[in-house]
Structures are given as structure tokens and as C-alpha cells.
Amino acid sequence: MQDIIFIRTGSYNGLYDITEAVRKIVSASGVTTGLVNVYVQGATAAIMIQENWDESVQHDVISLLHKLVPRGIWEHDHQDNNGDAHLKSGLIGPSETIPIIGGKMGLSTWQNIFLCEFDGPREERRVVVTVLETPSDSPQGGE
Numbered sequence: 001m002q003d004i005i006f007i008r009t010g011s012y013n014g015l016y017d018i019t020e021a022v023r024k025i026v027s028a029s030g031v032t033t034g035l036v037n038v039y040v041q042g043a044t045a046a047i048m049i050q051e052n053w054d055e056s057v058q059h060d061v062i063s064l065l066h067k068l069v070p071r072g073i074w075e076h077d078h079q080d081n082n083g084d085a086h087l088k089s090g091l092i093g094p095s096e097t098i099p100i101i102g103g104k105m106g107l108s109t110w111q112n113i114f115l116c117e118f119d120g121p122r123e124e125r126r127v128v129v130t131v132l133e134t135p136s137d138s139p140q141g142g143e
Contacts, residue, residue: 001028001029001031002129002130002131003028003129004127005018005021005022005126005127006124006125007115007125007127008122008123008124009115009117009120009125011121012117012118012121013062013088013118013120014116014117014120015048015050015061015114015117016114016116017112017113018113018114018115019052019105019113021127021129022036022038022098022105022113025129026100026103026104026129026131027104030103031103031132031133032100032102033100033101033102033133033134034099034100035097035098035099035100035132035134036098036100036105036129036130036131036132037095037096037132038095038097038098038113038127038129039094039127039128039129039130040115040126040127041094041125041128042125042126043086043089044082044085044086044118045089045094045116045117045118045125046088046089046094046116047092047093047094047095047096047114047115047116048096048114048116049096049111049112049114050111050114051110051111052110052111052112052114065088065091065118069084069087069091070084072084074087082118082119084118085118086118088116088118089116092116100131115127
């Protein structure tokens with residue numbers, strides 16, 4: 001099964017919790033044992049699994065990336081002034097894969113799935129969610 005989550009982002013850099021939207025897709029799939037892949041389309045965004053107990057961790061992620069990859073000093077900035085966004089998305093990566101255990105995502109209590117926006121605001125970001133069922137270990141009978 002495959003579905004797309006559409007998200008509007010409101011800032012140049014930000015983390016947007018998409019866990020519940022992914023959870024609904026996994027639930028609708030009916031898969032009890034398998035994998036869910038969460039992939040953002042676009043060269044200036046990423047997907048991250050991170051804590052969502054409070055917003056401090058999300059702010060710390062943005063702060064760290066700002067310190068590691070500052071704006072306005074990259075060769076690509078001469079084209080469209082978003083060299084940092086490309087580098088940040090490359091560091092974090094476009095996707096995460098989560099096991100499905102007993103029909104639910106195998107995230108721990110504090111893990112949530114985030115779209116990382118590094119070149120916003122954007123009217124629309126597209127996150128492709130692909131649910132794959134793994135073969136059962138139980139005998140199928142027959143031959």
C-alpha cells in the first residue's frame with residue numbers, strides 16, 4: 001500500500017510531526033507484520049525520528065544544524081540562496097523505515113516521525129508512505 005501525506009510548512013527551518021498521519025496509513029493497510037517507509041520528495045527536506053515530549057529537542061535540532069551548516073556561505077547560494085537547505089537535507093536524509101509489529105509502528109514511547117523543512121515556507125511538501133508486508137513464518141499448507 002502507498003499513500004501521500006501533503007504538508008504546508010510555515011518557516012524556513014522547522015520540524016513537523018507527521019506520526020499520526022503515518023499511523024493512520026499503517027492502520028488502514030491492515031498489515032500486521034512488515035515495514036513502513038516514510039520518504040519526503042524534494043532536495044531541501046528530510047525525514048527524522050526524534051523525541052516529541054516537548055519542543056525543546058526539535059528546537060535543539062534546528063539550532064545544531066544552523067551552527068553546523070550556516071546560511072549564505074555556500075557555492076550553491078549563488079544559484080538560489082538555499083545551499084544550507086540542500087546540505088542539511090543530505091545530512092539527515094530523505095527517509096526512515098519503521099518496523100510494523102502487531103499492526104502498529106514499532107516506535108518507542110518517545111519516538112515520533114518528523115518532516116524536516118529546510119527551505120520553507122512551502123505551500124506543499126509531499127511525503128510518500130509505503131507499507132510493505134513481510135512474509136509470514138507460519139506454514140501455508142498444501143504441497
